[in-house]
Amino acid sequence: MIKNKKQIDEIISKFIGKKGSLIPLMQEIQNIERYLSIDTMRYLSEKSGVKLAEIYGVATFYTMFKLKPQGKHIVRICKGTACHVSGANSIARSLKQELNLKDNEDTTKDGLFTIMEVACLGCCSLAPVIMIDDNTYGKLTPDSVVDILKKYN
Ligand code: FES
CATH class of the missing domain: 3.40.30.10 (Glutaredoxin)
Incomplete structure (x- = not known):
């Protein structure tokens, strides 16, 4: 389940169609959620048209992305x-x-x-x-x- 769907939708609409926007888009989403869950990545994929495998690949390649919940x-x-x-x-x-x-x-x-x-x-x-x-x-x-x-x- 995604908690901050409305905010995530706003972020996606801000970046959609812009070249090279996947990483900043993922960063902004992570700032809200404090990590990137598989559900969030799946939702991002559906909304943006970027393949889930690509999103997951970016999330696991860069250490700045967290796949587990982070503390406050x-x-x-x-x-x-x-x-x-x-x-x-x-x-x-x-x-x-x-x-x-x-x-x-x-x-x-x-x-x-x-x-x-x-x-x-x-x-x-x-x-x-x-x-x-x-x-x-x-x-x-x-x-x-x-x-x-x-x-x-
Ligand atoms: S070794 Fe430089 S701040 Fe800790």
Whole structure:
């Protein structure tokens, strides 16, 4: 089932017939739905006339597209060299413990947070660093990162 059909229809009508518009179109839909479900991709295919296989191929090729539901807040944990040597692993452990995430899980059951490990976030002097949505937090400790999480709901 597609939740935001009306908004998706508006996005499709904005892009339809424009060359090279499939990726931005898919991005805008993902921004609303927070991921691309197979139902959404099928609907997009029916509405746009683009083959489902092509849409699915684009969605699986580019890492920016998510095929699983993402949390309301995206937590990026830097595992670059400076952060690694400054304790990124203990920050990640603390985050996972606070969010009740098992090793193979990345999204909380309440859908509030998705965590992901990334390479350098470009502010190594603040190591260890995380980003939550567009906000950067540095010089973290396993305790301070728990306090930061509490600001988000
Ligand atoms: S290594 Fe983490 S910000 Fe550069």
